[in-house]
Amino acid sequence: MTMENYNTILLNVDELWLKGKNRPLYYKAAKRHVKEVVKLLHTAPFQIKNDNQRLVLSSQENFCGELIPALQRIPGLFSIAPVRPVAANLEDICRAAISETEALVTRPTSFKVFTKRIDKRFPHDSMEVSRQVGGALLEKIEQLRVDVHHPELKVQIKITPEWAYVGIREFKGVGGLPFAMTGNLVTLLSGGFDSPVASYQMAKRGCRQSFVFFYAYPFVGEDVKEKIIKMSRVLASYQRESKLYVIPFGEIQKAIAKTCREEYRTILFRKLMVDAANLLADKIGADALLSGDALGQVSSQTIGNISLIDQISKRPVFRPLLGNNKAEIIALSRRIGTHDISVIPHDDACSLFAPKHPIIKPDKNYWDLYNKQNQFCDALSDALSNAEVFSFNALGK
Ligand code: ATP
Ligand code: MG
Numbered sequence: 255m256t257m258e259n260y261n262t263i264l265l266n267v268d269e270l271w272l273k274g275k276n277r278p279l280y281y282k283a284a285k286r287h288v289k290e291v292v293k294l295l296h297t298a299p300f301q302i303k304n305d306n307q308r309l310v311l312s313s314q315e316n317f318c319g320e321l322i323p324a325l326q327r328i329p330g331l332f333s334i335a336p337v338r339p340v341a342a343n344l345e346d347i348c349r350a351a352i353s354e355t356e357a358l359v360t361r362p363t364s365f366k367v368f369t370k371r372i373d374k375r376f377p378h379d380s381m382e383v384s385r386q387v388g389g390a391l392l393e394k395i396e397q398l399r400v401d402v403h404h405p406e407l408k409v410q411i412k413i414t415p416e417w418a419y420v421g422i423r424e425f426k427g428v429g430g431l432p433f434a435m436t437g438n439l440v441t442l443l444s445g446g447f448d449s450p451v452a453s454y455q456m457a458k459r460g461c462r463q464s465f466v467f468f469y470a471y472p473f474v475g476e477d478v479k480e481k482i483i484k485m486s487r488v489l490a491s492y493q494r495e496s497k498l499y500v501i502p503f504g505e506i507q508k509a510i511a512k513t514c515r516e517e518y519r520t521i522l523f524r525k526l527m528v529d530a531a532n533l534l535a536d537k538i539g540a541d542a543l544l545s546g547d548a549l550g551q552v553s554s555q556t557i558g559n560i561s562l563i564d565q566i567s568k569r570p571v572f573r574p575l576l577g578n579n580k581a582e583i584i585a586l587s588r589r590i591g592t593h594d595i596s597v598i599p600h601d602d603a604c605s606l607f608a609p610k611h612p613i614i615k616p617d618k619n620y621w622d623l624y625n626k627q628n629q630f631c632d633a634l635s636d637a638l639s640n641a642e643v644f645s646f647n648a649l650g651k
Pocket of ligand 2: 446448449546547548551
């Protein structure tokens with residue numbers, strides 16, 4: 255839809271009603287994120303006001319078309335509806351409903367009018383408003399017919415003490431909880447399908463994320479780094495602000511590969527990544543780690559290997575995809591915009607050093623002994639201090 259002539263947008267919030275006393279904080283966080291996004295796309299002054307359970311974004315100047323998709327990525331927003339504010343009387347409401355609908359209807363279309371009367375002093379009840387507006391629409395626009403069960407077009411009317419809002423489009427948001435309301439995560443981001451989808455899942459639950467990529471340069475090419483930066487931009491567009499840490503990891507992987515039993519390489523690479531992620535979390539104040547594991551997908555994602563990692567991690571490791579099938583993950587990746595980046599082929603250091611038969615049932619004695627004798631403390635703190643850091647704004651730029 256073209257947004258060229260809308261200067262008012264209703265933002266319906268999702269789970270904010272759950273939060274009782276904390277509700278004002280949640281609204282504040284959602285508003286702050288919206289403000290950040292609008293500021294980047296709209297140069298004229300604008301306002302965001304609370305109006306009952308929703309937010310009303312408005313400006314003297316019309317908003318641009320890119321704003322809607324950007325707002326659709328803000329966690330905590332359930333839906334986004336561009337509307338026409340008119341004086342709260344039936345005549346103006348009908349006129350606006352007709353002009354909004356006329357512009358959109360080019361073929362026979364079914365519709366239904368939905369009215370919410372927030373101002374109970376308004377002289378007509380919701381049913382009556384819907385009936386009147388429906389009648390006016392049927393009279394003016396020949397292609398329309400009423401369908402109260404499965405209307406193609408929903409004409410929404412909201413009557414507040416100040417204005418009546420008339421809108422015919424409502425765009426679905428990410429929903430969930432606003433940015434940074436539930437905690438800070440270090441997200442282990444690799445180039446595949448899983449970790450970006452895992453990141454999206456927890457962005458939706460209100461987690462602020464810092465992305466970390468363990469970069470096995472010079473054993474992998476530079477294109478994988480470019481790929482991760484590109485991926486981070488997409489994931490960053492679901493956050494108010496983000497950072498990506500690219501941590502040099504080639505030497506550490508080489509040292510592990512040289513010193514451990516071959517079948518333990520993969521799980522030890524993972525352990526050292528988790529150690530490094532915890533060190534980074536200490537530094538930036540994160541509460542938990544996030545990874546894209548799905549149970550049994552590969553050998554490092556068996557219960558045995560997952561429990562080894564959980565025993566050494568100082569913080570909980572969130573794994574929102576444990577119960578997802580690959581096809582489900584890929585379907586979600588298409589929806590959130592990461593699919594086309596995930597499919598780009600890339601070098602993978604884990605497979606470069608990959609053992610022929612990665613361990614599935616690890617020997618706890620060997621694991622403990624190896625880790626006692628090989629702590630990589632200096633190597634890890636060197637790697638961390640040599641990290642390359644990239645920052646992204648709320649549009650992922
Ligand atoms: P994905 O599909 O998420 O890219 P994958 O299918 O290649 O991962 P693994 O290599 O087993 O699966 O990795 C499991 C998880 O470990 C990933 O989802 C990611 O969270 C983390 N991970 C793996 N490699 C790296 C890396 N080089 N840098 C950061 N995190 C990594
Ligand atoms: Mg995977």
